[in-house]
Amino acid sequence: MNQKTSIPKGTRDFGPIPMMRRNYLFNTVRSVFQLYGYMPIETPAMETLDTLMGKYGEEGDKLIFKILNSGDFAGGIKSEFLEKLINEPENSSQLSKTMASQVSEKALRYDLTVPFARFVVQHREEITFPFKRYQIQPVWRADRPQKNRYREFYQCDVDVIGSDSLLNEAELIKIIDEVFTRLGLNILIKLNNRKVLAGLAEASGMGNNLTDFTVTLDKLDKIGMELVQKEWISKGFSAESIELLIPVIGNTGSNSDKINGLKDILKNSSVGQKGVEELETLLNIISKFETNCSVEIDLTLARGLNYYTGAIIEVKSQDVQMGSICGGGRYDDLTGIFGMPGVSGVGVSFGADRIYDVLEQTNGFATLTQTGTQVLFINFGPEDAAACQPLANQLRSAGISCELYPDGTKIKKQMQYADQNKIPVVVMIGETERNASQAAVKYMSSGEQVNIAFSELTNEIRKIF
Amino acid sequence: MNQKTSIPKGTRDFGPIPMMRRNYLFNTVRSVFQLYGYMPIETPAMETLDTLMGKYGEEGDKLIFKILNSGDFAGGIKSEFLEKLINEPENSSQLSKTMASQVSEKALRYDLTVPFARFVVQHREEITFPFKRYQIQPVWRADRPQKNRYREFYQCDVDVIGSDSLLNEAELIKIIDEVFTRLGLNILIKLNNRKVLAGLAEASGMGNNLTDFTVTLDKLDKIGMELVQKEWISKGFSAESIELLIPVIGNTGSNSDKINGLKDILKNSSVGQKGVEELETLLNIISKFETNCSVEIDLTLARGLNYYTGAIIEVKSQDVQMGSICGGGRYDDLTGIFGMPGVSGVGVSFGADRIYDVLEQTNGFATLTQTGTQVLFINFGPEDAAACQPLANQLRSAGISCELYPDGTKIKKQMQYADQNKIPVVVMIGETERNASQAAVKYMSSGEQVNIAFSELTNEIRKIF
Numbered sequence: 001m002n003q004k005t006s007i008p009k010g011t012r013d014f015g016p017i018p019m020m021r022r023n024y025l026f027n028t029v030r031s032v033f034q035l036y037g038y039m040p041i042e043t044p045a046m047e048t049l050d051t052l053m054g055k056y057g058e059e060g061d062k063l064i065f066k067i068l069n070s071g072d073f074a075g076g077i078k079s080e081f082l083e084k085l086i087n088e089p090e091n092s093s094q095l096s097k098t099m100a101s102q103v104s105e106k107a108l109r110y111d112l113t114v115p116f117a118r119f120v121v122q123h124r125e126e127i128t129f130p131f132k133r134y135q136i137q138p139v140w141r142a143d144r145p146q147k148n149r150y151r152e153f154y155q156c157d158v159d160v161i162g163s164d165s166l167l168n169e170a171e172l173i174k175i176i177d178e179v180f181t182r183l184g185l186n187i188l189i190k191l192n193n194r195k196v197l198a199g200l201a202e203a204s205g206m207g208n209n210l211t212d213f214t215v216t217l218d219k220l221d222k223i224g225m226e227l228v229q230k231e232w233i234s235k236g237f238s239a240e241s242i243e244l245l246i247p248v249i250g251n252t253g254s255n256s257d258k259i260n261g262l263k264d265i266l267k268n269s270s271v272g273q274k275g276v277e278e279l280e281t282l283l284n285i286i287s288k289f290e291t292n293c294s295v296e297i298d299l300t301l302a303r304g305l306n307y308y309t310g311a312i313i314e315v316k317s318q319d320v321q322m323g324s325i326c327g328g329g330r331y332d333d334l335t336g337i338f339g340m341p342g343v344s345g346v347g348v349s350f351g352a353d354r355i356y357d358v359l360e361q362t363n364g365f366a367t368l369t370q371t372g373t374q375v376l377f378i379n380f381g382p383e384d385a386a387a388c389q390p391l392a393n394q395l396r397s398a399g400i401s402c403e404l405y406p407d408g409t410k411i412k413k414q415m416q417y418a419d420q421n422k423i424p425v426v427v428m429i430g431e432t433e434r435n436a437s438q439a440a441v442k443y444m445s446s447g448e449q450v451n452i453a454f455s456e457l458t459n460e461i462r463k464i465f
Numbered sequence: 466m467n468q469k470t471s472i473p474k475g476t477r478d479f480g481p482i483p484m485m486r487r488n489y490l491f492n493t494v495r496s497v498f499q500l501y502g503y504m505p506i507e508t509p510a511m512e513t514l515d516t517l518m519g520k521y522g523e524e525g526d527k528l529i530f531k532i533l534n535s536g537d538f539a540g541g542i543k544s545e546f547l548e549k550l551i552n553e554p555e556n557s558s559q560l561s562k563t564m565a566s567q568v569s570e571k572a573l574r575y576d577l578t579v580p581f582a583r584f585v586v587q588h589r590e591e592i593t594f595p596f597k598r599y600q601i602q603p604v605w606r607a608d609r610p611q612k613n614r615y616r617e618f619y620q621c622d623v624d625v626i627g628s629d630s631l632l633n634e635a636e637l638i639k640i641i642d643e644v645f646t647r648l649g650l651n652i653l654i655k656l657n658n659r660k661v662l663a664g665l666a667e668a669s670g671m672g673n674n675l676t677d678f679t680v681t682l683d684k685l686d687k688i689g690m691e692l693v694q695k696e697w698i699s700k701g702f703s704a705e706s707i708e709l710l711i712p713v714i715g716n717t718g719s720n721s722d723k724i725n726g727l728k729d730i731l732k733n734s735s736v737g738q739k740g741v742e743e744l745e746t747l748l749n750i751i752s753k754f755e756t757n758c759s760v761e762i763d764l765t766l767a768r769g770l771n772y773y774t775g776a777i778i779e780v781k782s783q784d785v786q787m788g789s790i791c792g793g794g795r796y797d798d799l800t801g802i803f804g805m806p807g808v809s810g811v812g813v814s815f816g817a818d819r820i821y822d823v824l825e826q827t828n829g830f831a832t833l834t835q836t837g838t839q840v841l842f843i844n845f846g847p848e849d850a851a852a853c854q855p856l857a858n859q860l861r862s863a864g865i866s867c868e869l870y871p872d873g874t875k876i877k878k879q880m881q882y883a884d885q886n887k888i889p890v891v892v893m894i895g896e897t898e899r900n901a902s903q904a905a906v907k908y909m910s911s912g913e914q915v916n917i918a919f920s921e922l923t924n925e926i927r928k929i930f
Contacts, residue, residue, distance in 0.1 A: 005516070005587040005803050008571045011509035013584055015591065016598070019505040035861045037838035037868030040484040044476035044617050045510065045573075045603065046530075051470070065511075067573075068531040070607035074550055074564050075557030082547050085539055092540030099539050103568070106473045108510075108532075119478055122470040126480065128885040130871055133481070138510065142535035152509050165871035167850065178861075288851060290858070338470050373502035385632065386753060393755070396500045396643075403502030406595055406630035420593040 010143070010151030016372060021365050022154075022356065025183070026136055029156050029350055032179045033134040036171060038158050041133050043115040045140075046106045053107075055114045055337065063142045065151075066104040073103045108140040112157040112349070113334070120161055121338040129162030129343075136352075148322075148357060157328075159347030161335075166278060168346050169311045169330065170285040176315055176326060176348065177291040183355070184364055186318035187293045187325070192301035193279050194308045194329070196262060199272015200249070200299070203265055204232070204241040213237070214302035217249070221300065225250055249299050255283055258297045278310060307331045313348055317358045325354045374465055375402035375425045376418045378411060387434045388427070391457055398458050400465055418444060425461060475608070475616030481837060486830050487619075487821065490648070491601055494621045494815055497644045498599040501636060503623050506598045508580040510605075511571045518572075520579045520802065528607045530616075531569040538568045573605040577622040577814070578799065585626055586803040594627030594808075601817075613787075613822060624793075624812025626800075631743060633811050634776045634795065635750040641780055641791060641813065642756040648820070649829055651783035652758045652790070657766035658744050659773045659794070661727060664737015665714075665764070668730055669697070669706040678702070679767035682714070686765065690715055714764050720748055723762045743775055772796045778813055782823045790819045839930055840867035840890045841883045843876060852899045853892070856922055863923050865930055883909060890926060 007013060014022065030040075052064055069076065077099065085095055109115050112135045120127065136156045143149055158175065160168045173189060180187045201213040216231045223231075225246065232242050248261040259280050266272030279297065286295055301312050310330030317325055328348030335343045359365055375395055377388040388404050395402045405414045418426050428440040439457050442449045443464070452460045472478060479487065495505075517529055534541065542564065550560055574580050577600045585592065601621045608614055623640065625633045638654060645652045666678040681696045688696075690711065697707050713726040724745050731737030744762065751760055766777050775795030782790055793813030800808045824830055840860055842853040853869050860867045870879045883891050893905040904922050907914045908929070917925045 005583050006513060007509050007516075007583075007587075008511045008513055011511055013509070013588065014507040015588065016504035016506060019507060023505070034837070035864070035866045037841075037866055039481035039837045040488070041481060042479040042484060044472055044478070045605070046473045046476055046617070048471060048473055051472075062535065065535065066533040068533050068565060068569055070527065070530065072558040072561050074561040075554065077550070079551050079554070082551050085542070086544050086547050089540065089544070093537040096537050096539040100533060104533055118470050118472075122472075123478065123480065128882055130882075132868070140510070152511065160871065163871040165873075167844075167869060167871045171869075171871075285851070285854075288854060372499070372504045376502075379632075386750070389753060399500070401500045401502055403597070404632060404636075406625065406628040406632045406636075408630075417593055417595075 008151070010145030010149075012150065012152070020368060020372075021359070022352070024365070024368055025352060025356060025359070026154075026156070028182050029179055029352075030134070030136065032175055032182065033158050035178075036132075036175055038132045038134040041116075041119060041135055042137060043109065043112075043119055043135070045108055045138075047109055047115055047118065049101065049105050049107050051118050052110060052114060056110055060110065064110050065108040065140045065142055066100050067106040067108070069103055069105060077102050109137075110141060111139050112137060112155050113347075116157065116159060116161075117334045118338055120343070121335050121340045124340060130160050130168075131162055132158075132160045134158040148354065150353065154352040156350040156352055157347055158350075159345055161345035161347075162343055164330075164332075164344040166282050166285065166311075169282050169313070170289070172313065172328070172346065172348050173282075173286055173295060174289055174291065176313075177289075177293050179350065180315070181292045183359065185355075185358060185362065188316050188318055189293055189295045190298035190301050190314045190316065191279065191282070191295055192298055192312040193275040193310055194302075194312060195271050195275025195310060196266070196279060196299065197275075197302060199262075199266040199269035199275055200245060202269040202272060204237050204245055206237050206241075207269075209235070209237075211306070217300050218302045220249070255295075255297050258299070259283075262299075275310075282311065303327055303329065307334060309333070309344075311346065319362045320358045322354055322358060324351070325358060326350045369422070372401070372421055373403050373423045374400050375427060375461060376414070376421075376423045377402065377404040378414050378426060378428045379405040379408045380411075380428070380430045381408045384429050384431065384434055387429055391427070391429075391439065391454060394458050395461060398462060400458075400461060425464070427457070473616070475610030475614075477615065477617070485833060485837075486824070487817070489830070489833055490817060490821060490824070491619075491621070493647050494644055494817075495599070495601065497640055497647065498623050500643075501597075501640055503597045503599040503625075506581075506584060506600055507602060508574065508577075508584055508600070510573055510603075512574055512580055512583065514566065514570050514572050516583050517575060517579060521575055525575065529575050530573040530605045530607055531565050532571040532573070534568055534570060542567050574602075575606055576604050577602060577620050578812075581622065581624060581626075582799045583803055585808070586800050586805045589805060595625050595633075596627055597623075597625045599623040613819065615818065619817040621815040621817055622793075622812055623815075624810055626810035626812075627808055629795075629797075629809040631747050631750065631776075634747050634778070635754070637778065637793070637811065637813050638747075638751055638760060639754055639756065641778075642754075642758050644815065645780070646757045648824065650820075650823060650827065653781050653783055654758055654760045655763035655766050655779045655781065656744065656747070656760055657763055657777040658740040658775055659767075659777060660736050660740025660775060661731070661744060661764065662740075662767060664727075664731040664734035664740055665710055667734040667737060669702050669710055671702050671706075672734075674700070674702075676771070682765050683767045685714070720760075720762050723764070724748075727764075740775075747776065768792055768794065772799060774798070774809075776811065784827045785823045787819055787823060789816070790823060791815045834887070837866070837886055838868050838888045839865050840892060840926060841879070841886075841888045842867065842869040843879050843891060843893045844870040844873045845876075845893070845895045846873040849894050849896065849899055852894055856892070856894075856904065856919060859923050860926060863927060865923075865926060890929070892922070 053061055138152050138154050140152050197214055198210055201207050201210045212235045220228050233239055248265050251258050251261050262276045301314055303312055308329040309332040312329040314324045315326035330346040332344045379385045392402050424444050426442045437454045438451050441452050603617050603619050605617050662679055663675055666672050666675045677700045685693050698704055713730050716723050716726050727741045766779055768777055773794040774797040777794040779789045780791035795811040797809045844850045857867050889909050891907045902919045903916050906917050
């Protein structure tokens with residue numbers, strides 16, 4: 001049996017070094033969340049098909065990984081259906097959808113938002129609102145794998161649900177600022193408001209077509225103002241009303257400049273006015289914080305998610321060219337789909353994999369030199385090894401991680417092991433040392449070697465850690 | 466849309482309190498693993514069907530959750546097969562197996578051992594052996610859900626691969642001792658050796674039938690010696706040779722008593738002698754450690770896993786009646802199934818869910834009183850709230866987790882929020898306090914309330930954390 005080893009495409013193994021780095025990233029995010037009073041929850045990897053299907057649009061439904069029912073699932077397929085499949089092979093793609101619901105009733109979660117909404121509704125009696133939770137778990141999507149896009153990846157979500165105060169949005173921006181400051185990354189926080197977008201669509205005479213309006217606007221970065229205008233016109237927006245929007249959308253001035261421009265153009269849209277007021281209040285609260293990063297109004301920001309109803313937030317790296325590394329917004333009715341309407345929430349999601357990539361490219365893991373064992377005891381044979389054990393235990397009691405090489409093999413091989421695993425200190429106790437109750441301590445980076453009494457070993461090594 | 470909310474049977478949601486407890490448990494295990502030089506890895510939730518199938522026996526194969534291929538999976542089913550399914554509905558259960566391989570090529574991992582073996586073979590060029598790794602991840606099994614048995618649960622595995630030294634077994638026992646000491650649990654470590662079992666089967670004249678021998682022996686606890694003897698005889702073991710084993714297997718004396726008994730009865734079995742020698746050496750190494758828990762030879766211990774070749778280890782709680790809470794052993798050819806023979810390893814797996822249950826029953830989480838926010842700032846309205854923000858930031862800089870209630874609602878509601886979330890300190894800054902640059906600090910457990918100058922707030926609160 002010489003089986004080829006491989007893993008499903010779009011998935012990854014993480015060895016010790018990436019794991020240490022990922023843990024550093026997750027721990028940073030986690031400690032900031034906790035510092036602001038958010039509490040952890042976890043939901044199962046599998047949800048019922050009912051919970052997930054229809055929540056992410058038709059395209060999303062296709063990307064959900066479905067789990068085959070266990071046992072006699074074939075017995076659950078109707079024979080008329082099987083006949084249809086035999087007679088219409090050209091329709092097999094369409095028939096696969098029908099069949100999926102006959103052979104599967106569970107699926108892997110696609111994001112953390114829908115399971116969170118389900119959690120809130122299911123546990124509404126136990127929860128004290130406002131409920132501040134964070135959740136750090138993997139999600140799965142049957143996307144076509146490509147560079148920086150995986151079929152299994154982690155999301156780090158932080159949400160407050162059950163409060164419509166703008167202090168929540170402000171707090172999330174403070175959290176974003178703190179996370180990226182701790183990670184040593186320069187970022188730009190972009191801010192928009194779905195009500196402002198609705199107001200702009202209204203002002204352009206197409207208030208009932210917000211989706212077309214924002215989908216086109218979203219492309220501004222890529223295709224430029226002229227083509228955006230053309231696309232709007234081709235979709236039926238009037239050229240004259242669009243003309244009015246251009247100076248406001250194209251405004252590259254300060255946030256107050258933008259606010260003033262919006263106030264002017266949105267004076268006849270009540271939803272638009274409400275949006276500007278929210279934006280202004282939020283910027284006002286934030287201005288009193290000490291933040292390290294800049295916050296900038298970006299009217300093209302839509303994030304394509306129809307469930308946002310107020311603030312829309314997105315974070316870009318200032319160091320590395322990359323898509324958004326964090327984003328989110330206000331949603332007024334996420335739990336409505338599960339029969340609990342009128343609960344407003346706001347949250348952001350940190351894209352762990354992209355942040356990891358930015359950290360790698362900016363040398364942001366440079367300080368994480370210590371990945372594993374701090375001290376290796378060389379094994380010179382059973383008797384010498386036995387003498388090492390109590391010393392190793394002393395070091396561990398002092399919080400120093402150490403190991404005794406398990407085999408009494410060639411010293412060269414053992415030193416190579418220390419070298420390859422980047423173990424900074426090697427302790428050697430052979431017969432001579434053992435008889436003198438001394439250990440030879442070698443510091444790998446300098447090559448320096450000193451003899452230390454057993455009783456002083458912990459103190460000696462503690463000096464460098 | 467008033468959709469019923471539920472999760473798949475055998476899975477669980479974890480709210481803030483169980484999450485804090487689970488994190489405490491995982492962090493304890495993780496820090497001990499790291500202290501002994503083990504490094505973390507993670508593998509994908511999904512493995513290819515090829516990697517998993519056939520590794521856990523026929524029963525195991527049935528319990529593996531298979532993932533439906535995405536897209537046009539129905540087009541991949543052969544029409545002859547569909548016809549068979551129509552014509553032989555009585556065989557649908559059997560046909561489901563064949564069909565699974567036509568509509569699925571990935572599955573959820575069933576344990577951490579097989580993915581680890583796959584990882585080692587796939588990354589053999591990057592790994593320095595001996596490779597000491599730990600892995601803490603969920604696994605999925607389509608078992609019938611029942612009390613304390615879930616379809617999604619965490620395993621915490623720690624293994625050394627690429628060394629056959631008994632120092633590894635000894636180290637794992639030290640790790641077990643340290644983990645449970647830190648968790649405050651009393652345990653008994655049971656020890657056996659597969660070679661000893663092979664020797665005993667040989668001594669009973671049935672060396673070629675080790676499986677029947679151990680499967681029956683494994684039942685000793687439940688059915689007693691007499692029925693074990695009967696079962697052996699019914700399976701073809703000779704009554705006379707079994708008679709010789711009884712005093713050794715039933716020996717309730719000290720470990721040395723048991724060793725001496727074994728040496729005697731196994732004197733004609735070379736594999737048996739090797740096993741006793743390993744047991745004796747291991748006990749000898751351990752005896753020089755300072756361990757808190759007892760280590761006891763248990764000759765009935767087989768753990769049903771055929772891949773064990775040397776030491777077999779199992780841990781039982783001394784406080785609570787429950788199955789094993791940790792277990793493992795030596796395996797000499799785990800990577801052989803993936804084409805890399807002759808690599809010996811040894812490892813143990815901590816059963817997180819069972820350990821959690823033991824901790825709950827022994828009040829082992831009692832010290833974890835602080836689950837979330839330490840300080841709540843009451844919100845008396847926008848201006849007062851604004852005055853709280855810089856103070857909240859000061860506290861956070863000092864590592865104290867705090868939050869400002871987001872809405873300026875009734876004070877009673879805000880105090881209830883503090884109460885229900887077990888927030889120990891509440892800070893109130895109304896107009897009077899704000900004008901005097903003072904905060905009213907209320908300690909929730911005593912009800913005591915003091916007025917503190919803004920500049921002294923951090924120092925005051927730091928006193929109790």
